[in-house]
Amino acid sequence: MSDHEMIAERRDVFHAVDNLTKPSNNESCAISVAAPALRFGLRMDATAAAAAGKPAGFDLSQSINSLRQSVADAASGRLSARLGPDEWLLIAETGADAAEALMAGLTADLGDVAHTLVDVSHRNLAIELTGSAAADVLNTGCPLDLGDQAFPVGTATRTLFAKAEIILCRCENVGQQPLYRVECWRSFGRYMHAYLQESAELIGARV
Amino acid sequence: MSHANRLAGRGRIDRSKPIIIQFNGREVPAYHGDTAASALIANGILHVGRSFKYHRPRGVLAAGAEEPNALLDIDRGNGRRDPNNRATVVEAFDGLVTRSQNHWPSLKYDVGTLNDMASPLFSAGFYYKTFMWPSAAWKRVYEPVIRRAAGLGKAPTVPDPDRYVHSHAHCDVLISGAGPAGLAAALAASVDGSRRIIIADEQNEFGGTLLHDLTSTIDGLSASDWVAQTVATLSQRSNVRMLPRTTVVAYYNHNHIALNQRLTDHQSNPSKGMARERLWQVRAGEVIAATGAHERPLVFAGNDRPGMLLADSLRAFINRYGVTPGRNVVIATSGASAYQAAIDAKSAGLFVTIVDYRKRDEIGDERLLATQAGIEILDNHSVIGSTGRTQVTGLIVAPKTASGGVGDVRTLNCDAVGMSGGWTPVVHLVSQSRAKLVFDTALDAFIPGEAYQSERSAGACRGVYALDECLANGHEAGSGAGAAPSAKSSEATGFEPVRLMPTNRQKLRDKAFVDFQNDVTAKDINLAVQEGFQSIEHVKRYTTTGMATDQGKTSNINALGIVAGALELTPPDVGTTTFRPPYTPTTFGAFAGQARGVLFDPERITPMHDWAVKKGAKFEDVALWKRAWYFPQGRETMHDAVQRECRAVRESVGIFDATTLGKIEVVGPDAAEFLNRIYTNSWLKLKPGRCRYGLMLKEDGYIMDDGVVARVADDRFHITTTTGGAPRVLGHMEDYLQTEFTDLKLSLTSTTEQWAVIAVQGPNARDVVAPLVSDIDMSNDAFPHMSMREGKVCGVPCRLFRVSFTGEAGYEINVPSDYGEAVWEAVYAAGQPYDITPYGTETMHVLRAEKGFIIVGQETDGTVTPEDVGLSGLVSKVKADFVGKRSLARPDLVAEGRKQLVGLLTLDPDVLLDEGAQIVDDPQAALPMPMLGHVTSSYVSPNVARGGTGDPQQSGDGRSIAMAMIAGGHSRVGTRLYATTREGFTEVQVTKPVFFDPDGGRANV
Structure with a gap:
């Protein structure tokens, strides 16, 4: 047993990147790195999901390729994206680092429902895009139809952006503006961010 | 005289905006709205180039994209230069610099004109007939001369400073061409607002032939006014995206269409951030080709x-x-x-x-x-x-x-x-879409026949030439309600x-x-x-x-x-020839898009990457990862740095970034049974907290991947894979889980990036790591080699592995990625009393070779069995089945004389074999000499005694070591063979593939 007191500092992949989001007062797409979040990969079959209720505040009732945003309590937002018949990505937006506690809560709430849970909080990071040109910026690397009919609020899917695999979520609008959350693996973070920023400039969404 | 050939009161040019362009150094006055071609013609410059073969004086032939003659070298300044631009589609702007091509010494006096006089020589098949003999002259005379003469224009010599961007878009109707048919189609298709329309035209203005039609009227308006009104109407409709200066260059399967939009070529001072060109990939529900005729x-x-x-x-x-x-x-x-x-x-x-x-x-x-x-x-x-x-x-x-x-x-x-x-209808796009072309004798032209994809054509591109019919045809193609625009025109056809x-x-x-x-x-x-x-x-x-x-x-x-x-x-x-994309020449930049420089490919970096950069590490690419290769100090060479790092790990302690190893979390009640079927060895009895090295075969019995696996809990395993193999292994496992082992209940999750992995290896590893760890008994008895504990390091949760790919006692500290760098720094600080040495992948390779550990993909090549590399002990004899088991009994996999892994020691310890060098029995043998195998790994080891094994501090100061795959290798241990070198052959002693600490005692201390 050691007697040291130190707690290691948390640093995301953008820690040492200068001028990450040069603020621009002339942009129709704002690109920002989302706050650290807790994430779990939840796997269970559809019948189990029907019996699962809302474990730890996560709503799992949606159809494939859609997401649910809900609030468990005043402090912590909950987002669940159903990526396949038996696969959910659970995201808890919270500053506190309490993966063990949330996992325990999920496990307790799920009880006898057959499931598996894996902590992937640090595997992914998220970049958010908002503004009237957000979909156009995403379409510089993502081939999906992001029109309101094909990709309305509440859509979430695993897809590609340029040469990176991403999970693309269309969250609740912010005012009149769309909000997209792009989840990618940590090591692709700088590539993703630089690509989005470059593309936004190139199509005139950031001047 | 300036504007000598300008006609008073005509044209869509803006006479209030005079500009000056250059042609071969001469100033050419022009107006906004001119093309390079019209500017030159306006000033009586008709001779604008020399023809390709005969160097005949040539001028402008056409007014549009089909121009074959007037090819200019265009310079937009600051290295933005490219050859072979059609003068008829280059928009003039103030300061545009143009030059003619294909002549020497000048446009007026061109020695190439001799070709014209000698033209009887240059008939069809001239090259084939003339340069037959002697064949040796091809390389030294004919080819260099022909290459110099061939081709038009000069390639730019500096990197293209412009930027380019790709975009994807979806629409219900894509209209190619904004002439009368295209505009009528767009009006009709967009009128009810339910369909998303994209209309693209290669010119700067919409209108096509209507832009030079001064006599026809449409719906009572002049052609020009009707175009203006139509463009205004379309731009009011939010379901219409209008793309001028945009060429529909290619038509692929599934109505996947490529459009290239030129954004800045017409500007004197394009804004710095803007892309020069935007390559659109459109998925269209339906395509209307309104591409006109030439x-x-x-x-x-x-x-x-x-x-x-x-x-x-x-x-x-x-x-x-x-x-x-x-x-x-x-x-x-x-x-x-x-x-x-x-x-x-x-x-x-x-x-x-x-x-x-x-x-x-x-x-x-x-x-x-x-x-x-x-x-x-x-x-x-x-x-x-x-x-x-x-x-x-x-x-x-x-x-x-x-x-x-x-x-x-x-x-x-x-x-x-x-x-x-x-006239020839422009059927390029519909032909690219694989529609049949049919010959219409009355029209003397190929026109679109039966469509192959969801596509139709309208107007002149299907041989409908009269304006009124073009409009009606476009309107119909747009399947709109209401009446088609109606034209009165004196133009005749036929x-x-x-x-x-x-x-x-x-x-x-x-x-x-x-x-x-x-x-x-x-x-x-x-x-x-x-x-x-x-x-x-x-x-x-x-x-x-x-x-x-x-x-x-x-x-x-x-x-x-x-x-x-x-x-x-x-x-x-x-017959007719096949039309292939692109419709008109397209820049390389457009194809590259954003993918240049750092955006060419993702560079995957670990949490400790920036630390390694600061320490001056050299990096190597492993798959998409940047991995620290070695850490030179001062002016140290790679060899010296690696030798120092190798010694430090054996003598004290080294620190290594192992984050890139693939990791998969296998969770579920049947997790152990699943591993039992995927790996060759047994997993059911592995206790939680213990690790085991696993070997994985493909269905064909050959080694696919390997790695250490820890049992975290009864129903949870933490698997590691090779760096490059991670996606492949996960895919392989998912494949079996979803198609073969559907009875098993478990899930597979990639956790490669969840964990930063800090390997601390060497006799002092425990002393460095232990003070940072809480909640784990670090004693050798409580936490032996090949085990894993969960606890805290530096106050953050960790999975602490006691494993070794070096042969030394050591740990691999797994912490959530965002903590990786801080924990690494803490370990590095704690290691200072022990001169802790950061080491890279090269040292890792040397250390494992000293121990004879294979690297999948280096010792193996997809045709190697466990027995071949001496790992048959890892193949269970009792399991009912596992992936690859049946194949291991195939006659060729059990045959005598297969290539097997051995060690090689050169008789001269200073000779370093080349990886890939061939091994032979008798260097005097007749050619073709029978080859027994090849060297797979070769390094200079500072830790292996000159005599071969043991401690160099007692018996010498290091030597070369090598591993090789040799026919019947296991039975050749103890014999001598020869390896090829750049000069000839060198004699080698065949040994077992382990050069250091053969008993493996050091890892268990």
Whole structure:
């Protein structure tokens, strides 16, 4: 047993990147790195999901390729994206680092429902895009139809952006503006961010 | 004189915005709205280039994308330069710098003109016939000379400073072309707002031919006003995306269409951030091709002099740009449409004569209109030739006789000629879509037949030429409600196809050009037929007709007609060539898009990457990862750095970034059974907290991947894979889980990036790590080699592995990625009393080779079994089945003499073998010498004694070591063989593949 007191500092992949989001007062797409979040990969079959209720505040009732945003309590937002018949990505937006506690809560709430849970909080990071040109910026690397009919609020899917695999979520609008959350693996973070920023400039969404 | 050829009061140019462009260093005044071509013509510069093969003076032939002659080198400043731009599509802006091409020393005096005089030599197949012999001369003489002569323009020498961007888009209807048919289609398709429409046109303005139509009216408006009104209407509709300066370049499967949009080429000072071009990939529900038609030149001797244009292009220059190449115009035609060009030229104040190939009774109402305009018409005439050099001075014409010959010739003095040999629908896009093309004899053209994809065509590209019909056709294609726009037009259509104008001067006919860009004459094509070529595909390759960058837009049908005529076949019997993307030349930048520099490929970096950069590490690429390769100090060489790092790990402690190893979390009640079926060895009895090395085969029995696996809990395993193998292994496992082992309940989750992995290896590893760890008993008894504990390091959760890929006692600290760098720094600080040494992948490779640990992909190559690399002990004899088990019994996998892993020690310890070097038994053997195998790994080890094994501090100071795959290798241990070197051979001792600490005691301390 050691007697040291130190707690290691948390640093995301953008820690040492200068001028990450040069603020621009002339942009129709704002690109920002989302706050650290807790994430779990939840796997269970559809019948189990029907019996699962809302474990730890996560709503799992949606159809494939859609997401649910809900609030468990005043402090912590909950987002669940159903990526396949038996696969959910659970995201808890919270500053506190309490993966063990949330996992325990999920496990307790799920009880006898057959499931598996894996902590992937640090595997992914998220970049958010908002503004009237957000979909156009995403379409510089993502081939999906992001029109309101094909990709309305509440859509979430695993897809590609340029040469990176991403999970693309269309969250609740912010005012009149769309909000997209792009989840990618940590090591692709700088590539993703630089690509989005470059593309936004190139199509005139950031001047 | 500036603007000498400008016509007063005409054109869409903005005379209030004068600009100056440069041509070959000369200042050329122009107006906003001009193209480079119209600016040059306005100033009487008609000779703008030299032809490809004969270096003949050439001028502008067309007014649009089909231009074969007027290719300019364009310089937009700051290294933004490229050759072979069609002057007719280059928008003029103030400061644009243009130069002519393909001449030396100057445009006016060009030694290449000798080719023209020697032209009888350069007939079809010239290269094939001439440079047959001696074959040795190809390499040293013919090829270098031909290469210098070949090609047009000079490639830029500096990297392209422009930026390019890709975009994806989806729409219900994509309309290619914004002429009358395209605009009518867009209006109709977008009217109810339910469908998303994209309409693209290659020109700066929408309108197509309407932009130079001064006489027609549509819905009571002038053509120009109707275009303006329509563009305004469409831009009000939120479901319409309008893309000017955008060429639909390619049509692929599933209505996947590529469009290239030029964003800044027309600007003097493009804003810095903007892309030069935007390549759109559109997935369209339906495509409407409204791509128009190209006019054909007439084929007669000297049909290529500057000042001789296509008739409707001449009309476009006069009406749209207010310029003319000359005041004395002859319109030579075999059809009706050119009469409107003549009438418009006349109304512009030019002197105009019409020479019509058709007999008087074959000419329609257009005759009366021209006569009323005061134009003289020579009907039933052929064109024999032309005079002039850098500008046409006369057209030699003669009446046709009843016998098919010609009568007395006369020369019509002129300084501008408009030619019309009929029209060719632009079927490139529909052909690319794999629609059938059918030959319409009445139209003398291929037109779109049955569609292959969801596509239809409208207007001139399907042979519908009359304006009113074009509008109706477009309206119908747009499947809109309401009435189609209705036009009143005096333009006439219809023409009589003529392949070669009759002549009485056969000699002159040598220079009757069919393909202007590749300098292919009618004589060349006839010669090809005479020599036995019958398919148009063969004639094309033999003569190069249609193979220039214009893809034969003005020449293909004329060439086909000449071949058909010579063979006495119909054109469809000769066939048509295949249209391939891109429709017009497209920049490399557009294809590259954003993928240049750091965005070329993702560079995956670990949490400790920035620390390694600061420490001066050199990196190597492993898959997409950047991995620290070695950490040179000061001016240390790679060799010295690696030797130092290798010693430090064995003597004290090293720290290594192992984050990139693939990791998969296997969770579920059947997790152990799943691993039991995937790996060759047994997993059911592995206790939680313990690790095991696992070997994985493909179905064919060959090694696929390996790695250490820890059992975290009864129902949870933490698997590691090779760095490059991670995606492959996860895919392999998912494949079996979803298709073969559907009875098992478990899930697979990639956790490669959840964990930063800090390997701390060496005799002092425990002393460094233990003070940072809480909640884990670090004693050797409580936490032995090949075990895993969960706890906290530096106050954050960790999975602490006691494993070793070095042979030393050591740990791999797994912490959530965002903590990786801080924990690494803490370990590094804690290691200072022990001179902790960061080491890279090269040292890792050396250390594992000293221990004889294989690297999948280095010792193995996809054809290696566990037995081959001495790992048969890892293959369970008792398990009922596992992936690859049956294949291990295949006769060739159990045969004698398979290549097997051995160690090699050179007799001279200072000789380092090359990886890949061949191993032979007898270097004197006759050729081809039997080869036994090859070296797979070879390093200089500072830790292996010169004698071979043991401690170098006692018996010497390091030596070379190698691993090899050798036929029957296991039975050759103890013998001597030879390895190839760059000079010859060197003798080697075959050993077991372990050079250091053969008992493995050091890892267990």
